[in-house]
Amino acid sequence: MAVVPKPEAPSPPGPTFVPLYQQVRDILVHRIASGAWRPGSPLPSEPRLAAELNVSLGTVRKALDELVSGRLVVRQQGRGTFVAEQTPDSALFHFFRVVDAAGERVIPTHRELHRACGPATEEEVARLALAPGSEVLRLRRLRAAGGRTALLEHISIATALVPGLADHEGALPNTLYDLYQQQFGLTIRRASETLRAAAADPETADLLGLDAGTPVLQIDRVAYGFEDQPIEWRVSLLDTRHFAYANEIE
Amino acid sequence: MAVVPKPEAPSPPGPTFVPLYQQVRDILVHRIASGAWRPGSPLPSEPRLAAELNVSLGTVRKALDELVSGRLVVRQQGRGTFVAEQTPDSALFHFFRVVDAAGERVIPTHRELHRACGPATEEEVARLALAPGSEVLRLRRLRAAGGRTALLEHISIATALVPGLADHEGALPNTLYDLYQQQFGLTIRRASETLRAAAADPETADLLGLDAGTPVLQIDRVAYGFEDQPIEWRVSLLDTRHFAYANEIE
DNA sequence: GGCTCCAAGTCATCTATAAGACATATGATA
DNA sequence: TATCATATGTCTTATAGATGACTTGGAGCC
Numbered sequence: 103m104a105v106v107p108k109p110e111a112p113s114p115p116g117p118t119f120v121p122l123y124q125q126v127r128d129i130l131v132h133r134i135a136s137g138a139w140r141p142g143s144p145l146p147s148e149p150r151l152a153a154e155l156n157v158s159l160g161t162v163r164k165a166l167d168e169l170v171s172g173r174l175v176v177r178q179q180g181r182g183t184f185v186a187e188q189t190p191d192s193a194l195f196h197f198f199r200v201v202d203a204a205g206e207r208v209i210p211t212h213r214e215l216h217r218a219c220g221p222a223t224e225e226e227v228a229r230l231a232l233a234p235g236s237e238v239l240r241l242r243r244l245r246a247a248g249g250r251t252a253l254l255e256h257i258s259i260a261t262a263l264v265p266g267l268a269d270h271e272g273a274l275p276n277t278l279y280d281l282y283q284q285q286f287g288l289t290i291r292r293a294s295e296t297l298r299a300a301a302a303d304p305e306t307a308d309l310l311g312l313d314a315g316t317p318v319l320q321i322d323r324v325a326y327g328f329e330d331q332p333i334e335w336r337v338s339l340l341d342t343r344h345f346a347y348a349n350e351i352e
Numbered sequence: 353m354a355v356v357p358k359p360e361a362p363s364p365p366g367p368t369f370v371p372l373y374q375q376v377r378d379i380l381v382h383r384i385a386s387g388a389w390r391p392g393s394p395l396p397s398e399p400r401l402a403a404e405l406n407v408s409l410g411t412v413r414k415a416l417d418e419l420v421s422g423r424l425v426v427r428q429q430g431r432g433t434f435v436a437e438q439t440p441d442s443a444l445f446h447f448f449r450v451v452d453a454a455g456e457r458v459i460p461t462h463r464e465l466h467r468a469c470g471p472a473t474e475e476e477v478a479r480l481a482l483a484p485g486s487e488v489l490r491l492r493r494l495r496a497a498g499g500r501t502a503l504l505e506h507i508s509i510a511t512a513l514v515p516g517l518a519d520h521e522g523a524l525p526n527t528l529y530d531l532y533q534q535q536f537g538l539t540i541r542r543a544s545e546t547l548r549a550a551a552a553d554p555e556t557a558d559l560l561g562l563d564a565g566t567p568v569l570q571i572d573r574v575a576y577g578f579e580d581q582p583i584e585w586r587v588s589l590l591d592t593r594h595f596a597y598a599n600e601i602e
Numbered sequence: 603g604g605c606t607c608c609a610a611g612t613c614a615t616c617t618a619t620a621a622g623a624c625a626t627a628t629g630a631t632a
Numbered sequence: 633t634a635t636c637a638t639a640t641g642t643c644t645t646a647t648a649g650a651t652g653a654c655t656t657g658g659a660g661c662c
Contacts, residue, residue: 121644121645121646122645122646123645123646157646157647158646158647158648159647159648159649160645160646160647160648161645161646161647164645164646178654178655179653179654179655180653180654180655180656181654181655181656182655
């Protein structure tokens with residue numbers, strides 16, 4: 103392994119010391135991010151990795167510990183360590199924070215209203231860090247839960263990232279994030295949201311079954327991938343007469 | 353140490369096996385929660401703890417690792433390990449998620465409008481798990497940032513938890529959570545929030561400098577302590593014309 | 603065929619040891 | 633007295649080895 107500072111040959115006492123286990127972690131992250139190990143597939147066993155990278159088992163385990171807490175891999179005692187896989191459930195659980203009036207988490211349905219490609223607007227260029235004039239795929243969906251319309255989603259994603267999705271036949275899945283991962287190798291690692299209260303414009307109000315001007319919760323979210331590159335921009339408008347946005351601060 | 357399953361005497365093969373490091377962690381948590389070690393004070397050194405608890409250094413370290421990730425303690429290389437201390441900055445950074453129009457985090461000022469005690473309302477009883485008829489202290493504050501009024505806070509906390517606070521002379525600090533910890537031994541460990549869009553009622557609108565009926569973001573938060581007991585209930589109304597609520601989903 | 607049991611492979615836990623990095627206190631020296 | 637080198641105590645990193653827990657697959661048996 104090209105890891106530099108073996109304890110026998112300590113690192114240059116200069117300002118650059120990177121612990122072995124972090125170097126190992128970065129190597130593993132890179133292999134996952136580059137797609138060398140696909141989601142769901144097993145990593146080599148810990149002893150094998152230790153031998154390959156020429157470090158001790160404990161060091162590999164410490165590196166893997168960090169990947170686990172970053173939700174990049176999943177360990178299963180007796181089976182092995184696997185690249186984390188986005189599932190509809192996990193994606194919903196993690197990113198969909200809508201609860202009903204009773205405060206219970208909600209499992210939404212969805213209905214596609216609109217799908218089309220077009221040149222990116224100025225705002226899309228900014229949010230998604232696109233080159234001006236890039237083409238984006240836009241999606242509009244209406245989500246309901248418990249028989250009641252809950253929210254309206256406006257989704258934008260660079261067409262180049264999801265080739266063929268624009269012409270996809272039939273319904274798209276309820277959660278797009280696992281589709282991105284499985285079909286296009288795009289793993290959503292984190293999301294940045296900005297929430298505001300806004301008055302529903304007539305069209306939104308109509309779709310949500312509200313009077314125009316009713317306050318709705320506007321959730322503006324950019325989802326980022328492995329290299330922290332923006333992947334998808336989504337603005338959701340939530341009817342907070344019957345639903346709410348729940349957030350846990352640990 | 354009373355820790356049960358030393359590796360030489362493995363645990364009963366029944367369904368109850370608790371790893372040593374978790375037992376150690378629980379012991380340490382209890383000592384901190386009970387106030388035996390106060391915020392800011394140093395824990396015994398790792399070797400000392402290992403000797404006292406009759407486990408290896410690695411096991412103590414693994415237990416401490418969990419306390420660190422739970423933000424109960426802070427480690428400082430060369431100095432020691434200390435019980436985490438709520439500071440105004442850390443509390444603001446962690447719990448105050450308001451950003452300005454440019455998306456920059458905001459450092460708010462505050463002005464107290466109202467402070468009084470009274471019997472708990474039905475809603476306060478429910479949110480704070482109080483006995484009916486308990487007395488609560490209510491606080492109303494107006495926060496501003498960048499010279500602009502940002503949000504109105506309604507705070508409720510059981511009077512019994514903060515004896516004397518009702519008659520506190522002079523201004524209360526900008527962040528109450530560190531006051532709770534330092535004055536009353538109440539450490540806020542997590543908070544549960546529910547967000548909705550609502551139309552500003554006339555009084556709120558007046559205080560925030562809005563027209564009545566303007567949509568505002570209503571942030572309903574219950575803050576919990578060590579034993580996961582509710583400590584404080586707070587409803588904040590945010591003017592999202594000039595500010596927003598920022599949330600990062602990792 | 604279906605079942606049990608065992609063995610191998612894997613992660614999980616625990617111990618022991620050593621040396622590096624960092625902060626602070628101590629004491630010698632000028 | 634002031635400063636600097638040293639010593640000490642702390643967390644940090646890294647290694648090695650042993651044992652336990654869990655899963656899987658296959659051999660052997662009925």
